[in-house]
Amino acid sequence: MAKIITDVVCPFCGTLCDDLEVKVSDDGKEILEVYNACVIGTEKFLHSQAEDRLTVPMKQDEEGNWNEVSIDEAVDYTAQMLCNAKKPLMYGWSSTNCEAQSAGHEIAELCGAVVDNTATVCHGTTLIAVQDVGVPSCTLGEVKNRADRIVFWGCNPAHAHPRHMSRYSIFPRGFFTGKGHKARKMVVVDPRSTDTAKMADLHMQIEQGRDYELLSALRVAIRGNPLPETVAGIPRETIQDVAETLKSGRFVVIFFGMGVTQSLSKNHNIDIAIALTRDLNDYTKAAIMPMRGHYNVTGSGQVLGWQFGFPFCVDLSRGFARYNPGDSTSNDLLRRGEVDAVFVLGSDPGAHFPISSVKKIAQLPSVCVDPHYTPTSAVCKLHMPTAFVGVEEGGCAYRMDNVPIETRKVVEPPEGMLSDEGFLERVLARVKEIKGVA
């Protein structure tokens, strides 16, 4: 007899759908089916059952051969590495729970590490913009219940957040939005003709990298001031039309993704997108929200915030927390050769960082904690496999609108396998021993 676990939270993307149902085998060891999730979410669950999954720590010797080691050895290597380093980098944190993040922070504090999360290569620019101008926002339920004007800017939820439109933004019928998508106007700004753009009432096919200009033009249009004939490849009339559409809405939401956070102008794009949202509040109600990617990258920023006061790239190496994006950010540190050990958990910089950074990791003492063998493992000295958070381990995660949800454990991890938090607690204990602190 299989059993069905309900209200399961998907630990893949920032949409953090919490209505999944997972059918597991009677002994609680195997996932048979995943209901309600999108394909990527389903894949995340099924992936935990993959045959090629590592279950024992592996260490690379001088010649580059991988050998199995015990968990004790893995704990000790990690603790020694962090204690011996002058300025270790502890990177990732986005695919794990807040409890593990918290344990990691305590280690980082004792070892004088830099703690950085994946915002450093995605929405870090957003966090900087928020420090400049703030952010008028809301929860996703407000979008569902009130919003009648939806803008997707530089993002493609149809692929990256597949259930976003059906759960929250375009299709659902909410309290004041009984007509669902029929009463919503959807605007997409994207140089590509994405599957999201194809669904839009209005697609502004902007010239690549001209976001700042178009956002600026929209602010001008909203005030009714004159515009040149085209801006960023978009005709004046279209811009005015979009401005009117937004102003005439009862509740406007702008969702934006890495198409604007990581294109030219970076945080300045977000500054002005937020300024546009502010402006709209003089005419109607408007909110703006980043489409955060990893399911708990938002949580990493939150835990760092309440423990150290900054949302990413927090440098603890001097005994107090410093924050200086562009300086204390992972890639800057790696490329300048400023860190002397690298610890990665809950992300895969080997696949996503520039090759110059990855080469540096390969030259340093390094540990990768991940349920799977990843490109990051390939360049690290030690690979420590752990349980899947959100599948084999519960714990808190923050959705893209900062709403915290407790993820659920649905199956047992392979025998003897530690959770991220469990591993970090062991490392913490060892670090305290080495440092001789109580």
Next chain:
Amino acid sequence: MAEYLIKNGFVFDPVLGINGDKVDIAIKDGKIVQSTEIKNPTVVDAAGKTVMAGGVDIHAHVAGPKVNVGRNYRPEDKLFTYEPGKGVKRMAGGFSVPTVFRTGYKYAQMGYTTVMEAAMPPLYARHTHEEMRDTPILDQGAYPVFGNNWFVLEYLKNHEVENTAAYISWLLRTTRGYAIKIVNPGGTEAWGWGLNCNSIHDPVPYFDITPAQIMKGLMDANEALRLPHSVHIHTNNLGNPGNYETTLDTFKLFQGEKPNNDFGREQVMHHTHVQFHSYGGDSWANVESKADEIMNYVNNNDNMTMDLGCVTLDETTTMTADGPFEHHLTELNHLKWANTDVELETAAGVVPYIYSPNIKVCGIQWAIGLELGLLAKDPMRVFITTDHPNAGPFFRYPRVMKWLMSQDAREAQMDALKWAEKVRSATLLSGLDRELTLYEIAAMTRAGTAKALGLSHMYGSLKPGLEADVAVYDYNPETAEDPELIEKAFGNAAYLFKGGEIVVKEGEVVSNGNKKTLWVDAKVAENPQVQRDIAEKFMRYYTVTQANYEVNEKVFMKNPYRIEVDATQ
């Protein structure tokens, strides 16, 4: 557990009526006991020092989503504040929105042991609890906000107090909340459409109910539930010239109402940060103090309590569930603005603010906060707060005490204001020569607050049987002349005992204590209709499932402490 005897201190305890007498305080097993009950105590010499129960803060914003927005979006707030970790202490920093560690240490250094988080958005209850869990030393609880909650608006529109109470009972249990908080009733829901309710009779868009009905209805439900604390109100029209009338209208809603509870609470409503609600005039050009009219009402109606919300003339970070107010503020000062509207429940905004001594209005606000305290006839009902961090950071309480206790200190500050004469003429402060005593301060910071919270069986006094939360200050009331000594001593407790353990010794934090998280479990008769309504709203309008809404004590709370109430009768 260790036994202690705190000897020879000048004790101030309004509950026991001890006013500066030299009384020895004995501690055993985490509780205050009679001196005869201890055998082999460690003796703490408090000769020449002031001894009080641990401080109890009834209203501060110290944990949760808006507080963390304040931290994360103000890196500048950390400048020059960071202290490295040492001994039991983690590294800690931040000025107006300190990190959780700094919050715990700073309160402890002021001799405070219990601090209530004044506004918890229910959907973000986990976040609030996670921060409280990580805050060392302090016993804490959080007030979920109810004044714009759709369930409440709909039930009260139909005068269904029983259903409202059943819903409140469910929400307090589900979010592990402590009391009913109301912020800009109806106005924050209106803010969902960019609107507001400016008086207590402005109808809430769509919901067809007024703020007055919301506040009164929630009070009825609060008393029906027999909760330890009363409704905790931040009324409409905060921060606007002429708003004292709205405040008085709010007070009058509760005139003659009687409390119903077994916790010794005597008020039916607490009004918070009254300073922000006591303005006369009709523009910023002619704004003036109406503290006298406000306090006249408070002094004559003993079924209410209030706190001050004193402006401390600092740069700070304002944050409130009064969404429209924060938008109004950012239009005024053009500084950065964060806002979050929370589905079916509430909203919140955050805007930095500089209370400059060079700005007339700031001077007037500063004076009003103090006037309210000085005009209070019953210090057991009027409490010191800064609405941290809204009118100033909590660690300025010792400075506020100095101003309240010394006319010289007030005048010195008044003289330092750029528009001193204008402030004098728009306020009453210079005409008030009252200087509060330590006995009155003890009432305003521990005995009174503990009682108003329904926690006088645990905190606020040195009566045997209570929690052994004791603060010892290096302040000799017989010899101290210089008012600066007040600020210095009360910001640097010589000793703090928390639950019978020493957590501060000679101004240094030496233990993280054994904090508790307080919540109220009010049982009501089964109510299938409310259960159905909850299920339906979750299915149709929330974006999390009902099963994923409840705060899991094991994961999110440190030492949960449940206060049970039986309202099934």
